[in-house]
Amino acid sequence: MSGQDGITTRLQWLWLQARRRLWFRATAFSALAVATALVAIVAERYIPWELSDQIGAEAVSSLLNIIAASMLSVTIFSLSTLVAALSSATSNVTPRATRLLAEDTRAQNALATFIGSFLFSLVGIIGVHAGLYGQRGRVVLYVVTLFVIVVIVATLLRWIDHVSRLGRVGETADRVEDTATRALRDRHVRPFLGGRPFPEPLQPPKGAHPVPSERFGYVQHVDMRALEDWASGEGASVLVASPPGTYVDARWPLAWIDGSIGNDGEEAVRDAFSVGDMRSFDQDPRFGLSVLTEIASRALSPAVNDPGTAIDILGRATRSLATWAAPTPAEAQETPYPNVCVPGILVDDLFEDVFVPIARDGAALVEVALRVQKSLESLAGTGDARYIAAAVRQSDMALARAEHALVLEYDRERIRQAAARVRAFADEPVGQPPA
Incomplete structure (x- = not known):
């Protein structure tokens, strides 16, 4: 199965877009870090007393203070580096490529790790000074803190290697080439997005009902499954007039409906098209x-x-x-959406x-x-x-x-x-x- 073959519904596509955003990974790592710091409160009952006597509150607090101070500085520096790389790509490559740099998983993982480590240490410091951790709870927090340090060091080493190439013309061209090749390969597997070919020339059947766009912009995604579900239920066919990448306005329809429109046919077909300000890869x-x-x-x-x-x-x-x-x-011979025609x-x-x-x-x-x-x-x-x-x-x-x-x-x-x-x-x- 191709990389994008499973992305057929609008919700799946929106979920993919959310996962690519920097805030998504940062939020997920931060929530995990906070939860990890709080788990020590619950897990302390499973730690032997003789081990807990060897680790005091000062040892844990010192480590957490070091992590909190250093991670805040590293996060600010990393964000500045990423912004500089995006600015360099805008000036020296093309503004359209900056989206791929912003969606780079290695950069997002590094920033998310630094932010999550900072929040972990902050919550740990608050818990220690508030007396939320007993003697055995501090043992759990100490062990987890050592593990966090190992993760930070490994992330820093990978980040140093990656940041030396981030934003350069060759590195950015690599990302654009990989993205373009993957999109071509996926479309080669599904040349009509899983539907039937649009009959040539691209003219609607006589009596077909046009579905105009309510906004100006580029078609970014077509929910083929939603179109097929509606068309099969109404006994109609949907002819996609504006495949992804098309700039739409009030003059050119998103699609034509050949057959019964039903009560909400026009709205159902229009909702299957995601229209935005920029094209999508x-x-x-x-x-x-x-x-x-x-x-x-x-x-x-x-x-x-x-x-x-x-x-x-x-x-x-x-x-x-x-x-x-x-x-x-x-x-390519399979047609999971036989009631939808795509150019x-x-x-x-x-x-x-x-x-x-x-x-x-x-x-x-x-x-x-x-x-x-x-x-x-x-x-x-x-x-x-x-x-x-x-x-x-x-x-x-x-x-x-x-x-x-x-x-x-x-x-x-x-x-x-x-x-x-x-x-x-x-x-x-x-x-x-x-x-």
């Missing part, structure tokens, strides 16, 4: 590719002038796109998201223009007829841009030769690369 593979391309475009800007990063991004985008050319898995993602759109901006911004740089052609040659070499057609189309456009922007005839000739190798795939039988 989960059900929208094109967004991940677009963010990758933004990194390359910024690197090619006159202010940055870093063609090496653009070339690196081309390699990453090529690897991600190659997953879409893999053999169709058996799960598929076109290969031409995927190629356009990646190669049009980079070929445009890097047309005057021969090394970038060459790598564009080589990337298209690699994708055409998969033997997929859709990839060959899309690669040839993008190669021709990139060649035209390079012809116009490059100064030296020698450079233009190199690009022509590279483009000819891409076009050669169109003249060969499918599955047979050119000689």
